[in-house]
Amino acid sequence: SVSPGDTSVLAGLYGPAEAKVSKELPDRAALEVLLRPKVGLPGVLERSREQLLRQTCEAVVLGVLHPRTAISLVLQVLSDAGSLLSCCLNAACMALLDAGLPLATLFCGVTCALQPDGTILLDPTARQEQEARAILTFAIASSERKVLMATTKGSCSVEEMQQCLATAQRAANTVFQFYRDSVHRRYSKS
Amino acid sequence: LSICSRTVEPLEYYRRFLKENCRPDGRELGEFRTTTVNIGKCLCSITTADGSALVKLGNTTVICGVKAELAAPAVDSANKGYIVPNVELPSLCAERFRSGPPGEEAQAASQFIADVIENSQMIVKEDLCIANGKLAWVLYCDIICLDYDGNLLDASVFALLAALKNVQLPLVAINEETGLSEVNLKQKNPLIIRKHPVATSFAIFDDTLLIVDPTAEEEDLATGTVTIVTDEEGRLCSVHKPGGSPLTGAKLQDCITRAITRHKEVKKLIDKVIKSITPK
Numbered sequence: 001s002v003s004p005g006d007t008s009v010l011a012g013l014y015g016p017a018e019a020k021v022s023k024e025l026p027d028r029a030a031l032e033v034l035l036r037p038k039v040g041l042p043g044v045l046e047r048s049r050e051q052l053l054r055q056t057c058e059a060v061v062l063g064v065l066h067p068r069t070a071i072s073l074v075l076q077v078l079s080d081a082g083s084l085l086s087c088c089l090n091a092a093c094m095a096l097l098d099a100g101l102p103l104a105t106l107f108c109g110v111t112c113a114l115q116p117d118g119t120i121l122l123d124p125t126a127r128q129e130q131e132a133r134a135i136l137t138f139a140i141a142s143s144e145r146k147v148l149m150a151t152t153k154g155s156c157s158v159e160e161m162q163q164c165l166a167t168a169q170r171a172a173n174t175v176f177q178f179y180r181d182s183v184h185r186r187y188s189k190s
Numbered sequence: 191l192s193i194c195s196r197t198v199e200p201l202e203y204y205r206r207f208l209k210e211n212c213r214p215d216g217r218e219l220g221e222f223r224t225t226t227v228n229i230g231k232c233l234c235s236i237t238t239a240d241g242s243a244l245v246k247l248g249n250t251t252v253i254c255g256v257k258a259e260l261a262a263p264a265v266d267s268a269n270k271g272y273i274v275p276n277v278e279l280p281s282l283c284a285e286r287f288r289s290g291p292p293g294e295e296a297q298a299a300s301q302f303i304a305d306v307i308e309n310s311q312m313i314v315k316e317d318l319c320i321a322n323g324k325l326a327w328v329l330y331c332d333i334i335c336l337d338y339d340g341n342l343l344d345a346s347v348f349a350l351l352a353a354l355k356n357v358q359l360p361l362v363a364i365n366e367e368t369g370l371s372e373v374n375l376k377q378k379n380p381l382i383i384r385k386h387p388v389a390t391s392f393a394i395f396d397d398t399l400l401i402v403d404p405t406a407e408e409e410d411l412a413t414g415t416v417t418i419v420t421d422e423e424g425r426l427c428s429v430h431k432p433g434g435s436p437l438t439g440a441k442l443q444d445c446i447t448r449a450i451t452r453h454k455e456v457k458k459l460i461d462k463v464i465k466s467i468t469p470k
Contacts, residue, residue: 047294048301055433059414105436134309136429146436150416150429155309157425158446165439 006081006125011091013099015071023070028063031071035088038077049085053092056139056149062102071101082126083111085137085151090175097183106142107149108175110168111135114156120167136164140172201411208399215405220448222403223248225459227348229356230467241357241381245349248405249339254349256331256357260371263319263326271318271326275303277333277346284338284406299342302430303333306347306419310387310427313354317382320362325371327359329381340405343417343430347389348456355464357381385421388456389428390449392416397435400445402452416442418449422457 016029023030033054035046057073073095075088089109096103113124113132121128129135134154141148147165156164196203196214207213217223228244236242239255263270277299281289292300307313318327331353333346358378364371393404393412404412414434419427426446431437 044297044301044304047297051294051298052432055414057433059433059435139433141436144436144438146438147431147442148436149433150431150442152426152429153305153309155311155421155425155427158443161426161429161446162439162443165442169439 006079007084007087008078009084009087009091010076010078011088011095012074012076013071013095013101014074015099016066016069016101017072019068019070024068025063027067029061029066029069029071031058031061031063032073033057033092034072034074036074036076038080049088052085052149052151053088056089056107057092057096059148060103060105060107060141061096062104065102080126082129083123083137085109086111086123086139089137089139089149094179094182097179098186104143106176106179107139108142108172108179109137109139110171110175111137112164112168114154114160114164118160120164122167122171134160136161136168138165138168140169142172142176145169145172200407204395204408204411208395208401213401213408217403219399219401222452222455223250223405225348225456227352227459227463229352229463239353240359241353241355243349243352243356245345245352247341247345247348247403249337250335250341250345251337252333252335252342252345252349254331254333254346254353256329256353258357258359259328259330260320260325260362260373261328263323267315268323269319270315272328273304273307273313273315273318273331274328275307275331275333275350276300277303277335277342279335279338279342283335287338295342298432299333299346302343302417302428303331303346303350306387306389306428307350310385310419310421312351312383312385312387312421313381314384320371321364325362325364329354329357338406340407340409341391341403344389344391344403347387347419348460351383351386351388352460352463354381354383355460356467385427386457386460387419387421387427388449388453389417389419390445390452392418392445392448394435394437400441402448416445418445420446420449420453422453424450 033050035050086109113121114134134156137151139149226246236255240258241256244253279287279296361374361377392400394414417430
């Protein structure tokens with residue numbers, strides 16, 4: 001469970017387990033992501049987010065090591081106070097880490113909000129997201145800080161996008177340090 | 191002598207072409223397929239829709255029909271109308287799509303189109319309001335893929351833009367005494383379109399190569415996709431990279447520059463088509 005500020009997402013990972021014959025892939029693991037909103041039934045927005053998360057995870061998980069299996073990632077939104085997608089990305093990565101699945105690289109989610117006056121805000125709250133001109137969410141890989149996933153809401157100029165990307169890449173360092181600390185804490189107790 | 195079969199080892203087959211900087215269908219890595227667009231009642235043949243367009247990007251065929259209906263605006267935004275896009279991938283367009291409830295790809299595409307409309311502000315919802323709190327237009331935009339050969343998002347955005355440019359909304363007045371709306375079908379005004387977003391999709395091969403306008407076969411072999419939506423001012427309306435191989439900021443910038451060039455070509459095409467169907 002990951003909670004930056006008040007946004008809280010619970011992630012559960014199951015796998016690699018036996019896959020249904022209709023869903024299994026002959027050469028790699030079949031990844032499935034389910035995102036459940038806090039209230040209501042999952043709709044088109046959740047489907048689109050599931051696709052983003054699934055393809056991001058598929059790019060990092062070494063599925064070829066576990067062919068004909070299924071890996072299911074279930075995310076439950078406990079509370080939403082802004083930056084939900086990056087929270088889901090962080091929860092997904094930590095779940096993958098915790099399960100001990102073979103990964104090519106770690107990733108973290110960072111949300112940048114572009115204020116009307118041009119300043120960049122990281123990890124905006126719901127209020128700041130509403131007032132912002134544009135909201136950009138990136139999934140940054142831990143190797144060479146490359147961009148794994150990018151989504152934007154609202155319009156911005158090309159320079160502004162590059163600035164947000166650079167800011168997000170710098171901020172990724174903090175998140176990866178947090179991953180290291182959490183894993184350290186977990187394994188130093190037992 | 192090594193024989194490389196297209197069906198047995200598609201990736202090796204493709205790599206041979208990519209080494210020579212071209213693709214099996216003869217295109218360069220940065221070349222788009224022939225784009226054709228048909229707008230309007232005479233050419234496009236959806237006579238019951240208020241606006242329609244048919245776009246062909248190579249073999250990928252997408253048709254968009256826009257229907258305008260009246261409804262009461264939402265309580266919390268009394269001066270806004272609605273735009274409801276829906277992308278359908280029926281089982282006739284490709285064998286991977288089964289009939290039944292919409293699959294993930296169709297839903298993700300619908301959400302993408304809704305985001306593009308919202309981000310680019312191509313139609314401002316306030317323009318769709320007729321009477322504050324009482325009556326507003328609802329535009330149902332149905333985008334149906336008739337033949338899927340890759341690059342669905344580009345074709346859908348283009349079809350939507352072309353169809354919306356073709357929409358003529360009748361003048362609606364609210365009768366003061368009865369409180370009912372009166373629709374004047376004789377007087378029609380075109381929809382106010384403020385921005386013209388154009389999508390450009392790229393496929394990432396082997397983590398490094400970027401190819402433009404992928405076909406269905408290329409999409410299956412690719413390790414990732416990127417879609418960039420730009421408007422006429424060179425502003426980014428959407429950067430959509432749903433996972434896939436990691437890209438550096440420089441490669442992303444390269445995609446954006448190519449997207450801006452593509453925007454100019456598409457805009458010229460749309461303007462030419464609109465001019466040819468406007469009655470003189």
